[in-house]
Amino acid sequence: MSTPLFRPEGAPVWRTTRHLLALDRVRIMGIVNATPDSFSDGGRDPAASLRHCETLIGQGADILDIGGESTRPGSEPVPADEEWRRIEPVLRHALGLGVAVSVDTCKPEVMRRALDLGVDIVNDVAALRAPGAVDAVAAHPSCGLCLMHMTGEPRTMQLAPHHDDVVAEVVAHLAGRVAELEARGVARERIVLDPGIGFGKRVEDNFALIRGQQALLALGLPVLAGWSRKSSLGAVTGGRPVGERLAASVAAALAAAHCGARIVRVHDVAETADALKVWQAADLLPRAET
Numbered sequence: 178m179s180t181p182l183f184r185p186e187g188a189p190v191w192r193t194t195r196h197l198l199a200l201d202r203v204r205i206m207g208i209v210n211a212t213p214d215s216f217s218d219g220g221r222d223p224a225a226s227l228r229h230c231e232t233l234i235g236q237g238a239d240i241l242d243i244g245g246e247s248t249r250p251g252s253e254p255v256p257a258d259e260e261w262r263r264i265e266p267v268l269r270h271a272l273g274l275g276v277a278v279s280v281d282t283c284k285p286e287v288m289r290r291a292l293d294l295g296v297d298i299v300n301d302v303a304a305l306r307a308p309g310a311v312d313a314v315a316a317h318p319s320c321g322l323c324l325m326h327m328t329g330e331p332r333t334m335q336l337a338p339h340h341d342d343v344v345a346e347v348v349a350h351l352a353g354r355v356a357e358l359e360a361r362g363v364a365r366e367r368i369v370l371d372p373g374i375g376f377g378k379r380v381e382d383n384f385a386l387i388r389g390q391q392a393l394l395a396l397g398l399p400v401l402a403g404w405s406r407k408s409s410l411g412a413v414t415g416g417r418p419v420g421e422r423l424a425a426s427v428a429a430a431l432a433a434a435h436c437g438a439r440i441v442r443v444h445d446v447a448e449t450a451d452a453l454k455v456w457q458a459a460d461l462l463p464r465a466e467t
Contacts, residue, residue, distance in 0.1 A: 193297035193321030207238030237450030244281030285309035328377025344389035402433035403442035
């Protein structure tokens with residue numbers, strides 16, 4: 178039988194505003210896109226976004242990740258006020274559903290508003306590089322943070338991405354972001370790391386990151402993996418369009434979990450949850466030592 182690659186002596190935890198998330202099992206972060214161009218999760222209809230939150234929890238989501246600005250390749254930024262208008266009612270609704278709530282934003286003003294509401298986690302594709310972003314989260318006593326690696330910015334990041342050693346570059350960049358937060362008094366148990374699959378990276382870079390995930394884990398912080406429906410999955414499955422990447426997305430989530438990821442960010446919560454249960458029953462997924 179294959180043995181897990183990541184077996185810490187004690188289960189790590191992720192401290193957030195209202196929840197202390199034990200990572201003794203792989204946690205599922207369900208995606209809720211409150212954006213006009215989202216067809217998969219109710220973005221065109223605010224009421225549908227609220228229902229989608231409830232649906233994902235029923236399917237097994239431990240965390241809801243709510244965003245109002247698309248970060249797909251080629252996307253344009255939206256003003257902070259418009260982003261907030263899209264997500265505020267969804268955040269308010271989600272905060273009453275009993276699970277951890279994450280805001281997916283790179284704008285400090287949106288972070289502050291969300292944290293004032295009581296949001297648990299700030300998930301930033303720019304790893305808090307915007308002026309004022311570190312200030313916004315360092316001032317909060319306990320919010321969780323997800324720092325993601327991105328080369329460039331969404332509008333242009335996939336035009337000509339290049340990395341000489343993508344694993345080393347991602348590790349070095351995220352280590353630097355963690356060091357800045359620690360210098361500002363942010364506790365390590367508040368932080369998880371995301372290698373940024375598809376954010377300024379080639380297909381081969383993305384798969385190098387899953388093979389090299391142990392180097393990121395060596396920083397001593399939990400890893401979040403976001404492979405769901407990414408274009409690299411289409412590239413290795415014969416060019417399948419985004420709507421036909423369910424099996425590939427679940428397989429990628431399992432592969433990332435097997436290599437030590439403690440949180441997987443997905444659109445297809447029910448299918449991912451079932452797959453994780455099967456792998457856990459087979460003792461193939463990482464777990465804490467007893």
